[in-house]
Amino acid sequence: MDTDLSSQDRKDLDKFIKFFALKTVQVIVQARLGEKICTRSSSSPTGSDWFNLAIKDIPEVTHEAKKALAGQLPAVGRSMCVEISLKTSEGDSMELEIWCLEMNEKCDKEIKVSYTVYNRLSLLLKSLLAITRVTPAYRLSRKQGHEYVILYRIYFGEVQLSGLGEGFQTVRVGTVGTPVGTITLSCAYRINLAFMSTRAGEDNGAVYPSVEDSQEVCTTSFSTSPPSQLSSSRLSYQPAALGVGSADMGYPVLFAGGLNAAHPHQLIGPGKEGGVPPVPSQPAHGTQADQERMCTPLDGVHYSAATPSSSEDTETVSNSSEGKCGSPHDLLETIFIRKVGAFVNKPINQVTMANLDIPFAMFAPKNVELEDNDPMVNPPESPETESPLQGSLHSEGSSGSSTGNTHDDFVMIDFKPAFSKDDILPMDLGTFYREFQNPPQLSSLSIDIGAQSMAEDLDSLPEKLAVHEKNVKEFDAFVETLQ
């Protein structure tokens, strides 16, 4: 079969197929990371961009792909498969897609390897880029984070579609004929997204197909986002924004780890039966927020309330700001102060990572103020005698602690004051009520300054008395004029 193909052509073809397989895996996995991908065009060829496309190589992914291939190439009966699955924070998992790179026996002897095959493989990769964004798993992967993560698994051998549930659909990305066979790239994806509740004692392993422990099959399962990437994508939101939108306000805003979720109104209800499909939030808010592109940092964060469920103690923020390509982390740099009263500034970034139920919290960006340094959280020692003014500023029952941050220790609950509109503008009725109850301390009344000025006052008393003694006659004369 190969006699017509020159050895050079054969070598080239094998190389093309190998790198095509590696690039295919990169495109698929990168499309499920939950972040927008952006690479630059370059008019001068760099010599390292296979198929004239700028596709980054994530080393871990290349490593896994090479491990799965184990030096072999896709051939008849030996397909390279990338399985994409979803795993919830409770441990339930579900296969979403299987991407298959297969080879069949139909050969095209006439085709030119170094030219036509190469260009068609390039075209096929472009098609793959396009198709990876239109299957249902793409939108799920953009919203992954706290509730669930998207995992990938590469294996080589026979395609196993049984884990996709009933009625799965197939989309063909494309084919390229070569002198040794026709390369086919396709995707089988689940359409029945009703979550299999495996908590009630059902077979937990039922979701995954049984994988033979053969040499050809790589059974590694790991997170799409390596821990470092995971933390940056999950935590690259504006800590400042949380102060405005959530913690001390107690709104159950959902936190989408994929920062650039452009559709914050579609949220995943936590742990609901059949809860994987998105839950629409109040439309009045959602569409409005969606329309705004990211502008200034102050405007650039949008949040929406989920339909609260009874066990809602998770706290999340979804951010619809798109940002420019390559810079979803810009928002981290912005910390701003919000004026809550004439003489009071409330630093927004007082909500710390430790308060929020976020995995990998230790990887949080460092510019978030630590609890220890925040005077609002750890106030200085209060003096034994409280001034009456000070006492009145604190709500009843919070003696000694002069902060308004008692909420930080509590579970967030939905607070809906009567007659309030249920949209998340910074200063709605609920917010106002809560802040009014626990206002931050006036700066002039902070202990240090108070203590200092009192000391000064005491010291300066004798002098002041002496001065007043001298002017006694003036004072008497003044009093007489009043009578």
Next chain:
Amino acid sequence: SCPLSSRCCAPSSTAPAMNCRAEVLEVSVEGRQVEEAMLAVLHTILLHRSTGKFHYKKEGTYSIGTVGTQDVDCDFIDFAYVRVSSEELDRALRKAVGEFKDALRGSGSDGMGQISLEFYQKKKSRWPFSDECIPWELWTIKVNVVNLANEQERQICREKVGEKLCEKIINIVEVMNRHEYLPKMPTQSEVDNVFDTSLKDVQPYLYKISYQITDSLGTSVTTTMRRLIKDTLAL
């Protein structure tokens, strides 16, 4: 008034050339979704019909630059697509789509129109005849603008149009995968007859975009460059 063409040239023959394949896509969208829907489709087509910049070497061979890509999220549609990383190309498409959108909104339009993306080759003719433009692929996107009454309908429309666009992308990829006629790779002297070499970072095949608006009487008001040039040149 007329939308963009990659290169100005004399009108192509009025009937589509023999080897020109024609594809038609139809979408129904809300007014504010027109731009994003059109851009998604046009960018997806051009992603497949653009290469890196060619650099010809002395021996007649050439090397090809690298095409970058980026994700675009739509604001008014539950949809995301991939486009070529080229600001020039994006600007060109946005300009054409913007004009189409404005024309759709204009009076006399009942919200129906179509935008066409035509790939062509130039064939040099001798003086005094001007170069001929021979189309080899024509994409027509028919648009029907709907008006929605309330927010709930809009929300449904966001999702529905998103799903429809997914189908369109799959259709486009299907056509691209047929590997039907593509112009031969040109020599250095011929490259401008096949590709648009005016962009600095990518090289799409020569293309032109035109549109038609169906006015309320059902007749089409043509604004193709073809017609305009024909009239003005009065050849």
